[in-house]
Amino acid sequence: MSVTKLNKDLEHLNMQAAEVIKVESSAWDSIAGMKAQKEIIEKKILLPLTNKKLAKKHGVTLPKALLLFGPPGTGKTSFTKGIAGKLGWSLVEISPSELVTEGLHFEAQQLKQIFSQLNGLKNIVVFIDEFEELAINAEKATKAERMLSNEMLKQIPQFRKNEQVLLVCATNHIHHLNSALLRPGRFDFILPIGPLDKEAASAVISIYLEKINHNTIDLELVAEKAKNFTPADIESVIAQVAQSAFEKELSSKHDYKVSTQDILKYLSIQKPTINKEDMELFQKQIKEYGRCASGCIYCFTGEGQNKSCNKEVEKLNSNTRI
Ligand SMILES: Nc1ncnc2c1ncn2[C@@H]1O[C@H](COP(=O)(O)OP(=O)(O)OP(=O)(O)O)[C@@H](O)[C@H]1O
Ligand SMILES: [Mg+2]
Known part of the structure; x- marks a missing residue:
C-alpha cells in the first residue's frame, strides 16, 4: 500500500x-x-x-x-x-x-x-x-x-x-x-x-542573530553561557535583546547595534527551561x-x-x- x-x-x-x-x-x-x-x-x-x-x-x-x-x-x-x-x-x-x-x-x-x-x-x-x-x-x-x-x-x-x-x-x-x-x-x-551543547548553542544563536541589528558578537563567549539552554530559551533571550535595542534607539534616535554584553546580560537573567x-x-x-x-x-x-x-x-x- x-x-x-x-x-x-x-x-x-x-x-x-x-x-x-x-x-x-x-x-x-x-x-x-x-x-x-x-x-x-x-x-x-x-x-x-x-x-x-x-x-x-x-x-x-x-x-x-x-x-x-x-x-x-x-x-x-x-x-x-x-x-x-x-x-x-x-x-x-x-x-x-x-x-x-x-x-x-x-x-x-x-x-x-x-x-x-x-x-x-x-x-x-x-x-x-x-x-x-x-x-x-x-x-x-x-x-x-x-x-x-x-x-x-x-x-x-x-x-x-x-x-x-x-x-x-x-x-x-x-x-x-x-x-x-x-x-x-x-x-x-x-x-x-x-x-544544547556549546556547538549547537552557537549554531542556534547564529540563526537568531540574523534577525537582529547587531555588532560583531563573540559567539564563543555567548555560546559558552548558553549551553544547556534549549533553543526556545535562546529564542526568548534574543527577543528580549531585540526589544531592548528597539527601545534604546527609539529614545536616543541613534542607530543601536546589539553587543555581546547585551546578549550576555539577558542570558544571565533568562531562567533555563531545564533546571x-x-x-x-x-x-x-x-x-x-x-x-x-x-x-x-x-x-x-x-x-x-x-x-x-x-x-x-x-x-x-x-x-x-x-
Ligand atoms: N540541535 C538543534 N539545532 C537547531 N535547532 C534545534 C535543535 N534542537 C532543537 N531545535 C529546535 O528547537 C525546537 C524544539 O525542538 P524539538 O521540538 O525537536 O524538541 P523535542 O525534544 O521534540 O521537544 P518536546 O519534548 O517538547 O516534544 C524546534 O524549533 C527545533 O527546530
Ligand atoms: Mg517533540
Missing part, C-alpha cells in the same frame, strides 16, 4: 491519531551541534539502512526501533524528522493524545488498527511522541492504560518483522515507562537527547537506562563491542554536563 493510500485509509477510519507528515530532505542538516548523537544515529541507523547488502554481509542487524528520551525542547522530534529526511522515507506520526477514549478497549483497538494499516508498508518512519502515554508503568496505570501498554508490547515485535521500516518513540518521562518495553528485543537503541534538578534527573536516567542485557543502550552489538559503546556513553555524558 502506498503512503498516500495509507493517509486516505487513516482518514476513512477517522484515525485522527495517525497522519503522514512531509519532511524536507534538509531536516537532518538543520540539526546543529549534538555531534555524539548525530554520529551514533548516522553510523548505526542510517548507514546500515542505506547499505543493507553490506550490513547483511557483515552480520550487522538492521535497526527497527529507536527510543529517544530527554527533557522538553531538546530536539527529539527534530532528530526523528531528520532521520526520515535523510532516509528519504515518509514519516507517519501517531499521537497518543488523539486516540479517542470511548470505553475500556477502544484506545488499544485503535492502536492495533493503526499498526495493522502500517504492516507491509516500506520506507516509512513511524513516530510516536509522548510515548509514555502508550507505555505507562503497570503499577501506576489504570486498567485502560494497562491494556494500551500491553497492546504496544504486542505491536513492537510485530512491527519489527517488516522490512525497511523504523519505529521512533520519544518521551520526556523514560522513568514512567513500562520496563518490559525497555528490555532487549524491542528497541535497538535507547538514546538520550539532552540540552538543575531536571538536569540531575536526566544524568541519572542516562546512567540507569544506559545499559541493556546484550550490550549497551546505544547499540545491541553484544559483549564484544561494549568498550566502544561505553566511550559513546562518556561522550554523551560530557555533552550534557552542567
Whole structure:
C-alpha cells in the first residue's frame, strides 16, 4: 500500500491519531551541534539502512526501533524528522493524545488498527511522541492504560518483522515507562537527547542573530553561557535583546547595534527551561537506562563491542554536563 493510500485509509477510519507528515530532505542538516548523537544515529541507523547488502554481509542487524528520551525542547522530534529526511522515507506520526477514549478497549483497538494499516508498508518512519502515554508503568496505570501498554508490547515485535521500516518513540518521562518495553528485543537503541551543547548553542544563536541589528558578537563567549539552554530559551533571550535595542534607539534616535554584553546580560537573567534538578534527573536516567542485557543502550552489538559503546556513553555524558 502506498503512503498516500495509507493517509486516505487513516482518514476513512477517522484515525485522527495517525497522519503522514512531509519532511524536507534538509531536516537532518538543520540539526546543529549534538555531534555524539548525530554520529551514533548516522553510523548505526542510517548507514546500515542505506547499505543493507553490506550490513547483511557483515552480520550487522538492521535497526527497527529507536527510543529517544530527554527533557522538553531538546530536539527529539527534530532528530526523528531528520532521520526520515535523510532516509528519504515518509514519516507517519501517531499521537497518543488523539486516540479517542470511548470505553475500556477502544484506545488499544485503535492502536492495533493503526499498526495493522502500517504492516507491509516500506520506507516509512513511524513516530510516536509522548510515548509514555502508550507505555505507562503497570503499577501506576489504570486498567485502560494497562491494556494500551500491553497492546504496544504486542505491536513492537510485530512491527519489527517488516522490512525497511523504523519505529521512533520519544518521551520526556523514560522513568514512567513500562520496563518490559525497555528490555532487549524491542528497541535497538535507547538514546538520550539532552540540552544544547556549546556547538549547537552557537549554531542556534547564529540563526537568531540574523534577525537582529547587531555588532560583531563573540559567539564563543555567548555560546559558552548558553549551553544547556534549549533553543526556545535562546529564542526568548534574543527577543528580549531585540526589544531592548528597539527601545534604546527609539529614545536616543541613534542607530543601536546589539553587543555581546547585551546578549550576555539577558542570558544571565533568562531562567533555563531545564533546571538543575531536571538536569540531575536526566544524568541519572542516562546512567540507569544506559545499559541493556546484550550490550549497551546505544547499540545491541553484544559483549564484544561494549568498550566502544561505553566511550559513546562518556561522550554523551560530557555533552550534557552542567
Ligand atoms: N540541535 C538543534 N539545532 C537547531 N535547532 C534545534 C535543535 N534542537 C532543537 N531545535 C529546535 O528547537 C525546537 C524544539 O525542538 P524539538 O521540538 O525537536 O524538541 P523535542 O525534544 O521534540 O521537544 P518536546 O519534548 O517538547 O516534544 C524546534 O524549533 C527545533 O527546530
Ligand atoms: Mg517533540
